Amino acid sequence: MADPLPVPPAARSVSVTLHGGDLPWRPVSPMLTRVRLITLALAVAPALVVTVVLGVLLTSWALLGAVAVVLVGLWAAWLVARQVSSISWVELDEEIVIRKGRLFRTLVSVPYGRLQYVDIQSGPLARAHGIASCEIHTASPESDGQLPGLPVAEAEALRARLAARGEAQRAGL
Numbered sequence: 001m002a003d004p005l006p007v008p009p010a011a012r013s014v015s016v017t018l019h020g021g022d023l024p025w026r027p028v029s030p031m032l033t034r035v036r037l038i039t040l041a042l043a044v045a046p047a048l049v050v051t052v053v054l055g056v057l058l059t060s061w062a063l064l065g066a067v068a069v070v071l072v073g074l075w076a077a078w079l080v081a082r083q084v085s086s087i088s089w090v091e092l093d094e095e096i097v098i099r100k101g102r103l104f105r106t107l108v109s110v111p112y113g114r115l116q117y118v119d120i121q122s123g124p125l126a127r128a129h130g131i132a133s134c135e136i137h138t139a140s141p142e143s144d145g146q147l148p149g150l151p152v153a154e155a156e157a158l159r160a161r162l163a164a165r166g167e168a169q170r171a172g173l
Contacts, residue, residue: 016090016097016109025088025099031129032149033084037077038125044073089147094169096136096162098145108145113169114138118159122152134158 016023048069055063082102089098098108116139122132132155136145150158 023090025090028087028149029131029151031131033081035125035129036080040076040080098147110136110138110143110145112165115162115166118162120155120159
């Protein structure tokens with residue numbers, strides 16, 4: 001995996017805001033949307049089957065429940081796609097910054113010197129789609145960061161870069 005995108009000198013002097021500014025934000029893999037939609041389908045399917053069976057066997061009014069389940073499932077699918085497309089991250093000189101959310105925005109900045117360790121996790125469904133989550137741990141749980149949906153090679157390279165930068169920052173203290 002190639003080195004991260006170089007940070008332009010102009011971006012180094014720009015402060016990080018919820019809107020992002022002109023920083024080279026990197027999105028997560030679109031495979032994360034697929035994995036989350038599959039998980040959603042596995043959660044919605046039993047409710048849909050139950051309501052359809054009740055509608056056929058007992059009363060046709062239960063079919064309204066099936067319609068409600070389908071509508072809620074479609075809304076949740078739209079929401080998943082919007083949420084995943086809003087996750088991005090950038091590596092700066094002194095910190096890694098992760099931003100999430102459209103309506104309720106979250107910006108997590110983790111200075112390299114505060115890093116304790118970085119976990120990479122990938123369940124069976126994520127592994128089948130070639131993605132992993134990178135979880136950044138610090139001494140304070142409030143300043144931890146999680147970056148889901150990275151390609152596995154990129155997650156491993158990010159873990160190595162963060163570990164190296166964390167060691168370098170701590171050595172400079």
